[in-house]
Amino acid sequence: MKLSFEKILEKVLDMHVIDTHEHTYPWEVVSSRNPSIYDIFEGGYVFWIAKPPKNRGDYKGLVESVKEILGSTFYRTCAIAVKDIYGVNIDYPTEEAFIEASRAISEAYRDRYWIRRLFKEKSLIDKALWDPYWNIWGEPFDPEIFKPVLRINTLLFGYSRDARDHNGNSPYIFEKYFGLEVSTFEDYMNLIDTVLEEAKRRGYVALKSALAYDRPLLFENVGEKDAKEVFNKRGKDLTPRDIKVFQDFILRYILSRAAKLDLPVQFHTGLAIIEGSNPINLANIIREYSNINFILFHGGYPWIRETAAMAMSFKNAYIDFCWLPMISPSACRLLLRETIELGLSGKAMWGGDCWAAEATYGALKIFKGILSETLWEMIDKGHLRSDDAIEIASKILYENAAKLFGLSR
Numbered sequence: 001m002k003l004s005f006e007k008i009l010e011k012v013l014d015m016h017v018i019d020t021h022e023h024t025y026p027w028e029v030v031s032s033r034n035p036s037i038y039d040i041f042e043g044g045y046v047f048w049i050a051k052p053p054k055n056r057g058d059y060k061g062l063v064e065s066v067k068e069i070l071g072s073t074f075y076r077t078c079a080i081a082v083k084d085i086y087g088v089n090i091d092y093p094t095e096e097a098f099i100e101a102s103r104a105i106s107e108a109y110r111d112r113y114w115i116r117r118l119f120k121e122k123s124l125i126d127k128a129l130w131d132p133y134w135n136i137w138g139e140p141f142d143p144e145i146f147k148p149v150l151r152i153n154t155l156l157f158g159y160s161r162d163a164r165d166h167n168g169n170s171p172y173i174f175e176k177y178f179g180l181e182v183s184t185f186e187d188y189m190n191l192i193d194t195v196l197e198e199a200k201r202r203g204y205v206a207l208k209s210a211l212a213y214d215r216p217l218l219f220e221n222v223g224e225k226d227a228k229e230v231f232n233k234r235g236k237d238l239t240p241r242d243i244k245v246f247q248d249f250i251l252r253y254i255l256s257r258a259a260k261l262d263l264p265v266q267f268h269t270g271l272a273i274i275e276g277s278n279p280i281n282l283a284n285i286i287r288e289y290s291n292i293n294f295i296l297f298h299g300g301y302p303w304i305r306e307t308a309a310m311a312m313s314f315k316n317a318y319i320d321f322c323w324l325p326m327i328s329p330s331a332c333r334l335l336l337r338e339t340i341e342l343g344l345s346g347k348a349m350w351g352g353d354c355w356a357a358e359a360t361y362g363a364l365k366i367f368k369g370i371l372s373e374t375l376w377e378m379i380d381k382g383h384l385r386s387d388d389a390i391e392i393a394s395k396i397l398y399e400n401a402a403k404l405f406g407l408s409r
C-alpha cells in the first residue's frame with residue numbers, strides 16, 4: 001500500500017535513533033552557567049557565523065547579532081528546538097522571546113537528568129557516540145546515553161613536548177594517567193598502544209579523527225626509521241616536512257592497532273583546513289587498511305559526491321550525515337537521494353554534532369524531515385515501495401550504526 005507523505009513523516013518522526021556523533025557538554029558544566037538561550041546558540045553553531053554580544057545577558061545585542069544571519073540553518077535548528085521543547089517561538093528574534101526562552105531553559109536545567117531526557121524522551125535517541133575533545137580522557141558522562149569515542153589527534157603531536165593539536169592537547173598527558181615515562185621512540189609507541197588498549201577496555205566504541213583541522217588529510221606511506229629520526233630531534237629544528245613524516249607514520253601505526261582492537265575510525269572530512277579536507281585524500285589508507293571501517297563525516301561537505309563515490313568504491317567506507325543537515329539541508333537532500341540511488345542505504349548514518357542537546361533535537365528533526373521527503377518522492381515516482389522506504393529510514397537512523405559500533409537495541 002502506498003503511504004501518504006504525512007504517514008511516512010509520522011512513522012519516521014516516531015523512529016528511535018542511534019546518534020553517531022556528539023560533543024554534548026555534561027549537565028554539571030551547563031547547569032553551573034545558569035543556562036540561557038545564549039548557551040543553545042553557542043552549542044548549535046550560531047556563533048560560528050554570528051558575532052556574539054560581549055555580555056551573555058545582553059539580549060538586545062543578541063537580537064541584533066542573530067538578525068545578521070536570518071535564514072541560516074544553524075539559527076533555524078535552535079528555533080525549532082526552542083519552540084518544541086520550551087514552547088517559545090523565536091522564529092523571528094525579539095528580546096522578549098529570548099528572555100522568556102531563557103527563563104524556561106534555566107528552570108529546566110534544575111533537573112539533573114534534563115540532558116538525558118532531551119536525548120531519550122524528546123529526541124528518541126537511544127545512544128549517542130560522544131567525543132569530549134576538551135578533556136579526552138577524564139570527563140564524567142552519562143552512560144545511559146553516551147558511548148565515548150577516542151579523539152586521536154593528540155597522538156600525532158608526540159614529536160615535541162611543546163606541540164599541541166588544534167584543541168590545545170598534548171599526548172604527554174597520558175604519561176601521568178598511566179604512570180609511564182616516555183624517553184625513546186619505542187616508549188612513545190608503547191604509550192599509544194596503552195592509550196588505545198585502555199580505551200577499548202573502558203568501552204570506547206570508535207576512534208575519531210578531527211585531523212582535518214590540524215593538517216591536510218593525505219597520509220603518505222613513510223618508514224619507521226624516518227619517523228624515529230624526527231622523534232630523536234626532540235622538537236629541535238623541526239621542518240614542516242619532519243612533522244608530516246612523523247604524523248603520517250603515527251597515523252598508520254594507530255590504524256594498525258585499531259585493526260587489531262576492532263575499532264572503527266570516524267574521520268572529519270570537508271569544512272576545516274579547506275584545501276586539504278577532501279575525503280578523496282583518504283583513498284590510499286582506506287584501500288590499505290581494508291580490515292578497518294572508515295566513517296566519512298559531514299558527507300564530506302562540500303564534496304558530497306566524492307563522499308558517495310568513496311562509499312561506492314570501498315566496502316569499508318561509510319557515509320555519515322552528521323552536521324550536514326545543519327550546514328545545508330539542500331546538500332543533505334541531494335546526498336541522501338544519491339546515496340539511496342547508489343544502493344548505499346546500508347552504509348549511511350546520522351549524528352547531531354552539537355554541544356547543546358537542544359541543538360541535537362533540532363538537527364534531528366530537520367534530518368528526519370529531509371529523509372521523509374526524499375523517501376516519499378521516490379515512492380511517488382514508483383522507485384520505492386512504502387515498506388522498503390520505511391526500512392531504509394530505520395537502517396539510516398538506527399540499524400547501520402548499531403551494527404557498525406556493536407550496539408544493540
Ligand SMILES: [Zn+2]
Pocket residue numbers: 021023353
Ligand atoms: Zn564534531
